[in-house]
Amino acid sequence: MAGKEVNDILNEGIYGKKDIRPDEKRQYLGVYRERILLVLTKKQVMEKGTRPEVETEMKQHRDAVIVLNGKLSYQALKGYQKLAKKYGIDYTNVSSLDNVTEIGLVLAKPYAIHKEEIEVEDKQPEAAPPKKPWWKRIFA
Template sequence: MSDKDVNDYLTEGMYGTRLPKEEERKKFLGTLRERIVLALTIGQVMTDKGIEKLEDAMKQNKKAKLLINGHVDTRFMTEEKKLANKYNIPYTIIRNEENNTDIGAVLTYDYAIDKEDIFLEESVEEVTDKKEDTEKKQGSLLSKMKKWFS
C-alpha cells in the first residue's frame, strides 16, 4: 500500500505531478541548472550585452536549444533569434504567468552537462561605470537640493 492519501491524489490531479527541483525549474525557464550552457539575465538580453558570449556558446554547442523568457518584449529578442536561426538552434519562448524570474535567456541541453559557470560575468569596468553613474546622479541631486535651500 502506498503512503498517499486522498488529498495527495486530488492535488496531483488538479496541479499535475510534482517535478523534482521545481523552484530551480521556475527560475531557469523550465530547465535545470545542471543542463545549462549559458544563462543571461533579462537586462543582458535587453541590452544585448551577452550576445557575443551567446554566439560563442552556440558555435560550441550546436545540439543545444535556446529558451527565451516571454516576459521580455519581442523587440529585445531579435538578436537572440537571429543567432539561433544562424546556427540552426531551436528556440522556444517560455511565457509562464505564474512564475517570475530574472533570467532572460538560457542555452540548454536535454541532459546534464554540469557546467560550473553558467552566468555572464560583468567586467570590472562595467561595475565601476555603474558606480560612477550613480554617484553623479546622487551628486547632482544633492546639489539641486542645496540650491533650493540656499
C-alpha cells in the first residue's frame, strides 16, 4: 500500500496532477460546463458588433469571467474585451495548441451554477419577399 502511494506521488510529480474531465475543459476553453453562463461559437464571435445576450449576462453577473479563443482575430475579440472592461469583468485569451474547438467565447462563474441552456442561438435572417419578374413589373 505504501508503494502505491509513492508511485502516485512520483507520477504526479512527473506528469502533473490528474485533471477531472479534461475533454470537457478542452471543449469549453478550459472551463467546466457547470460553471458556464453563456457560450458563443467562433462564427458568432466573428460577426460584426457584439451580441446583446452577452451584455445582459455581464450586467447581471459582475463576478463572471470571460474566456476568449485566442486563435480568433483581434478585431473580432475587441468588442467583447471593451464590454468586459466596461462592466469590470476579467477576461482571458486562451490560445493553446491542443485546443480544437468551435467555441469562441465563454462567459463563466468561478463556481458551479448548472445552467441548462448555455448556447446562444444564431440570428435567423428575415426572408426577403420574392421579387416580381421583370416582365411582370413592365406589363402589370
